[in-house]
Amino acid sequence: MARQLMKGNEAIAEAAIRAGVEAYFGYPITPQTELLEYMSRRMPELGRVFLQAESELAAINMVYGAACAGRRAMTSSSSPGISLMQEGLSYIAASEVPAVIVDVMRGGPGLGNIAPSQSDYLQMVKMAGHGDFKPIVLAPATVPEAVQLTGLAFELAERYRTIVTVLLDGVLGQMMEPVELPPMRPLPAERPAWSLTGAGGRAKNVILPFRMQPDDLETLNVRLQRKIADIAQHETRYKEYLIDEADEPAELIVVAFGTAGRIALSAVKEARQKGIRVGLHRPITLSPFPDKRLSRLADEARGFLVVEMNAGQMLEDVRLAVGGQAPVRFVGRMGGQLPMPEDILQAIEKLDAEAGRLLDHKIEGPVTLLSTARLQRRQTVN
Amino acid sequence: MIPVEPFAEQVVFQRPRALSAAPTTYCPGCMHGVAHRLVAEAIDELGIRERTILVAPVGCAVFAYNFFEVDGVVAPHGRAPALATGIKRVEPDKIVFTYQGDGDLASIGMGEIVHAAARGENLTVIFVNNAVYGMTGGQMAPTTLPGMKTTSSPLGRDPRSMGRPLKMCELLSQLDGAAYIARRSLHSPAEIRKAKKAIVEAFKTQIAGRGFSMVELLASCPTNWDMKPVDALKWIETHMVQVYPPGDYKIKAEGQED
Amino acid sequence: MAKGHVLIDFERCKGCELCASVCPKGGIKMSEQFNAKGYRPAVWLNPDGACTGCALCALICPDTAITVYREVVPRMAVVKAAHN
Numbered sequence: 001m002a003r004q005l006m007k008g009n010e011a012i013a014e015a016a017i018r019a020g021v022e023a024y025f026g027y028p029i030t031p032q033t034e035l036l037e038y039m040s041r042r043m044p045e046l047g048r049v050f051l052q053a054e055s056e057l058a059a060i061n062m063v064y065g066a067a068c069a070g071r072r073a074m075t076s077s078s079s080p081g082i083s084l085m086q087e088g089l090s091y092i093a094a095s096e097v098p099a100v101i102v103d104v105m106r107g108g109p110g111l112g113n114i115a116p117s118q119s120d121y122l123q124m125v126k127m128a129g130h131g132d133f134k135p136i137v138l139a140p141a142t143v144p145e146a147v148q149l150t151g152l153a154f155e156l157a158e159r160y161r162t163i164v165t166v167l168l169d170g171v172l173g174q175m176m177e178p179v180e181l182p183p184m185r186p187l188p189a190e191r192p193a194w195s196l197t198g199a200g201g202r203a204k205n206v207i208l209p210f211r212m213q214p215d216d217l218e219t220l221n222v223r224l225q226r227k228i229a230d231i232a233q234h235e236t237r238y239k240e241y242l243i244d245e246a247d248e249p250a251e252l253i254v255v256a257f258g259t260a261g262r263i264a265l266s267a268v269k270e271a272r273q274k275g276i277r278v279g280l281h282r283p284i285t286l287s288p289f290p291d292k293r294l295s296r297l298a299d300e301a302r303g304f305l306v307v308e309m310n311a312g313q314m315l316e317d318v319r320l321a322v323g324g325q326a327p328v329r330f331v332g333r334m335g336g337q338l339p340m341p342e343d344i345l346q347a348i349e350k351l352d353a354e355a356g357r358l359l360d361h362k363i364e365g366p367v368t369l370l371s372t373a374r375l376q377r378r379q380t381v382n
Numbered sequence: 383m384i385p386v387e388p389f390a391e392q393v394v395f396q397r398p399r400a401l402s403a404a405p406t407t408y409c410p411g412c413m414h415g416v417a418h419r420l421v422a423e424a425i426d427e428l429g430i431r432e433r434t435i436l437v438a439p440v441g442c443a444v445f446a447y448n449f450f451e452v453d454g455v456v457a458p459h460g461r462a463p464a465l466a467t468g469i470k471r472v473e474p475d476k477i478v479f480t481y482q483g484d485g486d487l488a489s490i491g492m493g494e495i496v497h498a499a500a501r502g503e504n505l506t507v508i509f510v511n512n513a514v515y516g517m518t519g520g521q522m523a524p525t526t527l528p529g530m531k532t533t534s535s536p537l538g539r540d541p542r543s544m545g546r547p548l549k550m551c552e553l554l555s556q557l558d559g560a561a562y563i564a565r566r567s568l569h570s571p572a573e574i575r576k577a578k579k580a581i582v583e584a585f586k587t588q589i590a591g592r593g594f595s596m597v598e599l600l601a602s603c604p605t606n607w608d609m610k611p612v613d614a615l616k617w618i619e620t621h622m623v624q625v626y627p628p629g630d631y632k633i634k635a636e637g638q639e640d
Numbered sequence: 641m642a643k644g645h646v647l648i649d650f651e652r653c654k655g656c657e658l659c660a661s662v663c664p665k666g667g668i669k670m671s672e673q674f675n676a677k678g679y680r681p682a683v684w685l686n687p688d689g690a691c692t693g694c695a696l697c698a699l700i701c702p703d704t705a706i707t708v709y710r711e712v713v714p715r716m717a718v719v720k721a722a723h724n
Binding site (some may be wrong): 064 | 431457472
């Protein structure tokens with residue numbers, strides 16, 4: 001298969017088409033709209049369903065309907081739109097029907113801006129809607145990886161009958177990279193036995209997003225939690241760079257996902273050249289989070305540096321995983337700003353110096369090295 | 383001895399096949415029960431039970447999936463038309479209908495119902511208008527009549543500050559996508575017969591693929607209107623019918639392109 | 641006139657009285673007894689045998705608790721004529 005230069009949003013759309021998506025419902029919102037536009041061209045070409053809904057709220061409920069009919073369905077949006085979808089996501093989770101959501105994050109909160117950000121980590125990973133449920137969240141760092149994870153998203157959604165979110169930011173959505181597209185997957189002939197296709201020659205199927213009796217709802221919740229644990233055991237994915245170096249294993253671990261992970265890698269390489277034993281751990285599944293792996297790394301590591309494009313959200317999960325065994329520092333940029341490699345390199349060097357001392361168990365607040373410094377300077381000025 | 387013909391009787395009225403035998407959760411005298419039966423009768427007569435899919439609302443009819451012998455799902459409050467759109471788009475040969483109350487359709491779900499109609503989604507909406515939020519205990523709805531006391535308009539609905547009744551048939555019939563929009567009442571056997579015909583017509587519209595169909599049914603809520611069921615039906619006749627005149631609001635002829 | 645026969649499901653009826661209110665012959669009254677749910681169900685008395693099986697009661701019943709039968713008139717007439 002030839003490699004072709006594709007924009008992230010469009011590559012994801014084509015990947016979903018090749019994964020056999022049968023219905024796409026969406027709504028325009030930067031920086032994700034090209035995905036919708038691409039679908040508006042391609043889906044009708046293939047005789048599949050495309051519909052631009054009146055709102056993201058309607059779009060997610062159309063996905064819910066199509067999923068109940070046993071069809072591969074998806075939507076895509078960006079931060080504010082995802083907030084509108086949260087009610088629907090919670091209903092889909094309670095109904096245990098598969099659905100794929102693509103969230104191309106933008107600056108927040110509020111209308112924020114259309115610049116890239118990772119400030120919806122907690123929204124997607126921890127609180128995708130009311131009630132105890134967690135979607136699987138896949139975080140690509142490159143366009144080829146986004147293509148691969150989109151295909152995986154549909155598989156996991158169906159295998160576990162859950163929501164799978166492909167979580168990226170505007171950088172990845174908008175940039176172009178050479179990708180090799182997977183072959184077209186034939187559409188399934190039959191529908192799942194539980195799906196709503198008309199009670200022809202069988203008892204009626206009913207899909208409910210609620211259980212009136214507390215013990216029934218608890219039973220449902222226990223099943224959902226067991227599923228989350230099962231997913232954590234089998235589907236946790238991450239990639240590591242320059243950590244298990246034979247002779248010089250990393251003593252400092254940078255943890256970063258998506259675009260921030262990509263930027264952090266160049267800083268890590270630079271620090272290695274300066275003789276600092278540092279490596280990068282890049283979670284690919286944010287949910288299930290690779291906490292066990294990080295906890296094991298914390299047995300040896302002298303310190304952790306979390307790099308994010310937000311105020312420090314995955315930071316909390318890394319802290320939980322490290323459990324105070326080593327200092328956890330943070331470099332973050334907000335408002336759609338990107339952390340630069342030199343900022344990260346500076347933080348690595350500071351950590352290297354600082355973490356050289358006895359293990360420092362004091363867990364500080366979310367120290368955003370750069371932003372706080374800038375804030376302090378601003379306070380002193382006015 | 384002349385052979386005596388055994389005493390022969392013919393059933394003239396019985397439970398329709400598409401209506402399950404489960405006892406309903408509705409209050410005594412609530413006309414949801416009649417609305418359910420009429421829809422089930424229409425489904426039986428049109429022979430579509432095995433390819434019909436129900437999208438139930440949030441409200442008193444949230445348990446409708448128990449009372450119809452068809453595949454069903456419960457939508458978030460107000461979102462039934464969106465779910466139905468999703469189902470119908472991927473299963474165009476199935477008969478998809480939503481069953482919604484006035485709070486569900488005309489309040490929180492207004493966006494969804496207007497756009498489903500505007501798109502001319504080939505699905506059927508059964509809209510039960512009893513002028514209050516029943517399930518939650520009788521609050522004011524967009525269809526509450528001016529001056530009508532409810533638990534959230536205790537001094538009566540004041541049109542100046544609480545809005546005026548939302549007339550859904552008049553509203554949706556303006557949309558080109560709407561193929562069949564009718565309002566009927568359920569306040570007497572004669573009206574119930576007319577309602578049945580309109581419901582059959584709505585499903586026929588969908589079967590023929592002519593686009594969006596809706597039947598609004600004026601119904602009573604004895605519990606929350608604080609009336610005996612018989613008086614509640616009377617109240618529909620003497621009060622609701624004036625504000626919500628039954629009639630055909632849109633009938634797109636066969637083949638008439640918009 | 642045809643003769644009607646009405647069955648009211650004693651346990652399913654919620655005693656809303658709508659059937660009684662529409663019966664043109666006053667053939668339905670509310671029972672003195674309670675059913676399992678504590679409602680006083682409607683009872684088909686048809687005191688003067690005037691029920692014609694018009695099914696108005698069933699039409700308005702919100703709980704589909706009423707089943708209505710109607711005699712098949714023509715055959716009965718033939719048999720009667722032959723007797724007298």
